[in-house]
Amino acid sequence: MREAQGNTLLEVKNISKTYQSRKRQPVYALREVGFSLQEGRCLGVVGESGCGKSTLCRVIAGIEKPDVGEILYQGEPADHRKIRSSLQMVFQNSMDAVNIHLKAGKILAEPLENFTSLNRNQREQEVERLLELVGLSAEDKAKYPRQFSGGQLQRICIARALAAEPKLLLLDEPLSSLDVSVQAQLLNLLSDLKKELHLTCLLVSHDLEAVYYLADKLLVMYGGAAVEEIEDIRDICALTHPYTRRLLEAGELETESGEAGQKDEGILTEEKREYLAASFREGCVYAGHCPRAERKCFLERPGLVEREAGHRIACHFG
């Protein structure tokens, strides 16, 4: 692999997570997902809603327990009670992620109380330092969440995550509900913080361009499974999985081609549903939508295999 590798900070080994739907049908949120993340690097995870990228985040953060598989943190099985302070998360909707009855100062002081031994005065100073770190002013600590704009509040959430001096930052769609200009501000902020604090990040997003800007490596997910992975995101054009191609092409609108309109899964007849369910259990996760799918794709799940150095793909034709 091209880039010099630091120590592996996080290793996710074949984790699976299944939920039960009300009709007692299993919903496969994660299927044997695995990757490793080196210190100081940023992994981008992309895929459409429901592909399991948020579940992946929650499992790594210890909010959910995986059914199978294991998470190694610094080479040891992750004990979330111990690593809580070194692993922090930033969520999509900042308004839901903070207590709206607390002032910003208090929101930022909470992790300091929990994870550090600073006294009251030192905490006060630390809160001011954190606010300035994320581009807000020290006076903002007296404001309530409602007095901030969406972008400012997301900065508060980032500052709160940084208060515990984490090594690993999990960013779950941190930019999705924001305006383009605010997104740009936050993208720059995150990229600065990553360099300054030598942070390791996991960025979950459906915005490929934003992921490209921030991440070093890329993991593409579909139907709960990792379908493609690349060590150096700058090789994004070399990605070949049919789903990844479709994702890349989604940026380009072609009004001439007739196929684009008919790809939605639609309402399924019972027969089709069973067939697809079978393929979901045993076959390739993307088989039902893949233009190249053949019989084999529905019956046998391709594993994520290394195709060339730093590029792994799960496709029979890959």
Place this chain on the structure above:
Amino acid sequence: MTGENLLVAEGLSVSMREGETWIPVVYPGDMAIERGGCTGIIGESGCGKSMLCKTLLGLHDPGKWQVRGQVFFDGERVPIEADDRMDAFRGRRMSMILQDPLSAFDPRMTIGAHFLEGCKGKQKALRRREAVEWLGRMYMPEPEAVMKRYPFELSGGMLQRAMIALSLMGEPELLIADEPTTALDSTVQREILWLLARLREERGLSLLLVSHDLKVISRMADWIYVMYAGRIVEQGPVNVLLENPIHPYTKGLFRSRPAYSKERLTVMAGRPPRIGEDTGGGCPFAPRCPQADAACGEGDSKLERADEDHFVRCRHWKGKAGL
């Protein structure tokens, strides 16, 4: 504009009531939508895009909102102030689709029931057939089955298609799409945009597309209005605007997107003024503008013609256009 205008708005402004005073939300501006064309409005949240759309359909409660100006549809004056007389326009000549398809449908009614609302007896069967036909035209797989489903059973993309079908039932000439793809995944977003483009080609439907996503607007629209703080700050044909944006806000907006590059983004500092926030009477963008000088603080600038059909609201457009 080259073609014939389907809708023309003159001096249209909207103010919001707060106690005894009226707070301007959309400042007086003119707007035109070409027949068979796609007109785009772009701007950050709170800049008045959605307000403008609602005004065109006369959806504002006169007790809370004050609307000034005139709207002409196909040469005919639209009674935007009179709710009861708007029925001839709403849904029949122009209709609207919204951002979040799940909240636009009544969760207790099937998709079919939405189509049949207000129908009685024999009309119903006819209407049902029509609805199925329309759903089919939206490339909806198995439209009969969809009619029996509840909104939560459909995916976002399918709901958005149902909403488009519903809004096109009255065969309107103009479809106002307010952030139609913002709540959708990028692959589904592409399908919906493809569908809208196709409707425009096949049925000659005119579109007013509102979005904060530059990518969507630049691919779809042939005429762009850029809005900032309730004002139209720049307008012109899409290729002119994309190649030669003049207003510093438009430039900033265009530069804010990372286009598959790792180069540092040039960002616009600060945020747009809130509704009702005092901008000191000067250009509302001045505090964020890299080119602003003392003159910008004195009085709002006017929309000036920069080129044949390229208008810009910036007093420095001439002197500093090359920057």
